[in-house]
Amino acid sequence: MRTWKENQKLRMDWAGAGVVWFLVLLLAVSLTAAVTFGTMSLPIRDVYGVLYYKAVHFFLGAEVPTQWAEGSALHDVVWLIRLPRLVLGAAVGAALALCGVVMQAIVKNPLADPYILGISSGASLGATLATLFSIGAVWGTKSVGVMAFVGALMISCAVLFLANLGGRATAVKLLLAGSALSAVCNAFSNFAIYLRNDDHAPSQIIRWTMGGLGAANWQDNQIFVLAVLAGTLFFITQCRTLNLMLLGDDNAVTLGTDLHWHRIAYLLVTSLLIGLAVYNAGTIGFVGLVVPHGVRLLLGTDHRRLIPVSALVGAIFLVWADVACRTVLPGNEIPIGILTSMAGAPVFLYLMVRHRYGFGGSE
Template structure:
């Protein structure tokens, strides 16, 4: 297992964890003051204090335009950014361990193509709209991501037990199938409005955040993160390979499938509300590995915190970089993440641990 400068220093790791927690809290409190509508910072925090503790005049801070912008628009999308950033970063770490490939991300096994096909079916063919209404595209996207993951597992287990290579091949095959059907439906139906809506969804956005959906997504992400953190020993063994794990008394086959299902579930919930947001789960784990090595006991919580902080400020930039307009967050994360990833790839001794 690759170790870097701070990988074996417990105090340094704890200090960084505490610093990231403080930075996360500061980021939420600072980011809520940014937006297209100019609101005095004092008013922003008075609304939050009123909603949390009931302090203040309800006629002033419990209703009205300022209250709605701060409590119903800005703060929910920041909380969603925390959940999405955590979920994608943690799933990126897990996927890279499952397939033993540093180029893996949460969408590597065809999850994104399955989600995209689900969104296409909802928007162009009206599947699920009678039941889920305006949420049909997100729900079908979530279902598509999860069902494709099940298909990948079934395909990878044909002709023998699944391993990292077979999972990658099965994911590539199903991804191509889902992409092909999605493009076929878009071409045949020729509905410019629906196709535009699907493309917009695929670029990712936090604008649809609300407290009700956050109350589901954030707990699911936190529970999933804690589950994977409890599995750090098995994730470490996956980097050594199945043969080495068997000699140590652990059969990774069953665990690999369990982790894939849980990851697909987390990504599905993220996709449901935020669409497809790339590069977060690919780059954030690498940044953490460069400092702390590949021990998943440290890698998972640090990646979760850093991913949440990164997506908060990415959302802020999306809201202010184009005056009077909002840049899709998936576009911004790609513009930032791709150059960073190219730099990591170009490192002279680039490896799974990203060590120097």
């Protein structure tokens, strides 16, 4: 017979699985509901008519001659504009929340998010150089995004190099190296703007760094969604090591796990995901900070539940954040980075005031 502890653990596992499947269903419902919102008012019947047409065409391979067929204005608005940006929003939200969870475990810092190690500043520097000096012009209209991606990866590698000088990288050395490189990147970005002396350049850079999902398309979405799914599955397999990181390097070594190479591998994977997120949507902050904290308060610190639930909550949050961006001000679209910061900061303050809160959801 099972002991009381084994029964308790089994109930917790079933409860965690139930939460995950509920959030998967909620994400699907959110995507199909959010597609009805937009700056252009469309009848709900026509919106779902386009989705029905695409489903029939995909599963049955049949061409149904309707007003929702390919080439029609309704089809283009729903299938080529609204739905791709919602799928991109879900993928970006999942990536940011997932990387926030991992970053907080890597550096053992409750204030860590995907940009704490200078990744955001590296991406901004790459975008600034592409905008002002046409660096990376070989990639055409994607040059800003590609350079942002390259900048994020280069800064991540530089953080690893600096943190490993004089000995193995530790959480403190990673945090200090990231902070220093972030300041350097910001300084070079401002210096580049000063040298260029272009009145229009700062506004272009600021608009990009505010984040946005308007450039979404199915081709780029496929690559990014697959990368996010692969990253999520990878970190789910690493839950035990991530739990050990919260205990510290010395305790982990006594339990037979050396965290040095794990920390490097995790940082490279998260940098890749953040670089892809920046490439597709620009800089969107606060998701990787607030979502993991909220999930920890509800479910605790076990990464077996924390990772999948945080990724799904981040996806759902950014889907509805994009809806709010397009509907709060009729006829205008608010940059999503502004909205996430405006919504995230008060929520984070509420969590701190409402609960006796410390890292991992305990005092």
